[in-house]
Amino acid sequence: MENIGMFNNLENGRYTLTLYVNGTTPNSVAAVVNVRRLCEEHLADRYDLEVLDISRFPAKAKKAQLIGLPALVKHTPLPVRHFLGDMSQTQILLKKLDILL
Amino acid sequence: MLETNKDHELLASENEELRRKLGEAEDTLGAIRDGHIEALIIGDQVYTLQSADSASNRFRGEVLAQINDIVIAVDPDFRITYLNEAAERAYGVRGSEILGLKTKAVFDVRWTVEQGAIRARETLMEKGLWRGEVIHVRNDGSEFDVEAIVSKLDDGDSIMGFLAVIRDITERKRTEEELHQSRLLLEERVEQRTRELAETNTALNQEMKVRATVEKQRTDLLRRIVTSQEDERRRIAQDIHDQLGQRVTALRLQIAAIDEALGETSPVAGKMELLNRTALRLDSEVSFLAWALRPASLDDLGLPQAAKAFLEDWSHNYMISSEFSLRGFTDHRIQAEAETHLYRIMQESLNNVVKHAHATSVSVLLEWSSKDVTLIIEDDGVGFSPTKSGKIRDGQNGLGIPGMHERAVLIGGELQIESVPDEGTTVFARVPHSTKSSVASIDN
Numbered sequence: 001m002e003n004i005g006m007f008n009n010l011e012n013g014r015y016t017l018t019l020y021v022n023g024t025t026p027n028s029v030a031a032v033v034n035v036r037r038l039c040e041e042h043l044a045d046r047y048d049l050e051v052l053d054i055s056r057f058p059a060k061a062k063k064a065q066l067i068g069l070p071a072l073v074k075h076t077p078l079p080v081r082h083f084l085g086d087m088s089q090t091q092i093l094l095k096k097l098d099i100l101l
Numbered sequence: 102m103l104e105t106n107k108d109h110e111l112l113a114s115e116n117e118e119l120r121r122k123l124g125e126a127e128d129t130l131g132a133i134r135d136g137h138i139e140a141l142i143i144g145d146q147v148y149t150l151q152s153a154d155s156a157s158n159r160f161r162g163e164v165l166a167q168i169n170d171i172v173i174a175v176d177p178d179f180r181i182t183y184l185n186e187a188a189e190r191a192y193g194v195r196g197s198e199i200l201g202l203k204t205k206a207v208f209d210v211r212w213t214v215e216q217g218a219i220r221a222r223e224t225l226m227e228k229g230l231w232r233g234e235v236i237h238v239r240n241d242g243s244e245f246d247v248e249a250i251v252s253k254l255d256d257g258d259s260i261m262g263f264l265a266v267i268r269d270i271t272e273r274k275r276t277e278e279e280l281h282q283s284r285l286l287l288e289e290r291v292e293q294r295t296r297e298l299a300e301t302n303t304a305l306n307q308e309m310k311v312r313a314t315v316e317k318q319r320t321d322l323l324r325r326i327v328t329s330q331e332d333e334r335r336r337i338a339q340d341i342h343d344q345l346g347q348r349v350t351a352l353r354l355q356i357a358a359i360d361e362a363l364g365e366t367s368p369v370a371g372k373m374e375l376l377n378r379t380a381l382r383l384d385s386e387v388s389f390l391a392w393a394l395r396p397a398s399l400d401d402l403g404l405p406q407a408a409k410a411f412l413e414d415w416s417h418n419y420m421i422s423s424e425f426s427l428r429g430f431t432d433h434r435i436q437a438e439a440e441t442h443l444y445r446i447m448q449e450s451l452n453n454v455v456k457h458a459h460a461t462s463v464s465v466l467l468e469w470s471s472k473d474v475t476l477i478i479e480d481d482g483v484g485f486s487p488t489k490s491g492k493i494r495d496g497q498n499g500l501g502i503p504g505m506h507e508r509a510v511l512i513g514g515e516l517q518i519e520s521v522p523d524e525g526t527t528v529f530a531r532v533p534h535s536t537k538s539s540v541a542s543i544d545n
Binding site for chain 1: 118125128129131132133135137138139140141142143144145146147149176178180181182183184195196197198200201202
């Protein structure tokens, strides 16, 4: 399901993002809130965001080749980008993920 | 040359990508240093980086996870920053799916009072706390009643967010509604029962009125019978006195005259003497009979005189000693009807003494007190037991007790009889001297 969406997005230019968090720890919660805000404010109607709780699905972390949490991965548009840590600085985050406004 | 250029571009791109990855790695290290990374993933294992803060946060998280109330924290934009397991259960969501979303994405609020949202917001901003009951509507359209307590979180200068503790009160509301319904039902039943009782009461009142009417008719009839009986007695007594009595008296006087003319030496002197005595007794008995039927003195002189005279005559006639006492009477008269009935009660009582009591003496008391007139007839005869009296009362040749009772009731009074076997019998009759008939008392 998520893969089909991701392949479609390769062609239609929509952003496919996955946010990996560690349960409801303060940093993870802040990351979710900040990323959702970023998406709604800057990518409205052209993004698909999936939040994965690694404390519930540890295998998914290995699959995504992550080294720490919280982590945000941009799958599309290419290239794939990873970001770890503080997600409260919106401008930095946009730059690091190669998100063009 | 072209290939060289291509290789160069590729190399430059790879170089850029490597630089970027190095940048990412540096950023990651920086994030770890700055404490923004809270877990490291090595192979299949997730290692949570411990700190004093994370331990206390975890403790808080576990506490909040345990409570049954829904706990939701939001930032100043009402984006969800925390929700406990009770909230996940209540709204059918996962924390990771909805964190960062506005509360509208999880539930809608339906207000049960007008301007509820505006007023709640005002209260929350002014006082820092709002408490109230609303309805939460889940994404699937289902809804439930809640009681919410929302607190404003601020650090003195700016609002950091809000914390809501929400309790599902659907069950409480249902119980309240059931209670309300059962109260309504109870009230309805009480009302219905009251109505039924009122109807029964009306029916009873109606029945009482019918009975009172019947009783009045019966008493009226009794009164008419007794009155006509008295009239008849008066007429017969008059006839006996005027005609039979006078002729018997004339006969007695003639016999006496003949007896005297013949003298004591006459051969029929003995028989004349007997005839004389017989005529005398006959004259006396006729007089007594007429008087017993209706003494003229009752109408002319009143009850005390008539009763006294009757008792003396009765005593003489049946040779039973008697005593008459009068108390409280001066020149009082009670109604003629009451006098007649009391007189008849005395007559009937004395008649019982002659027939049943085998008494040697009788005393009669007539007393006028502040409220009523009391007549007491007491004998020293054989008396009777209550069971026997019951039998006698109903019999054809009874004591006439029901008759005496009826007479007392007809003049608004009462009658009591006390009797002890071998000691005697006492009859008490009491009537108010402002004599009102029992019919009048029913009307009142």
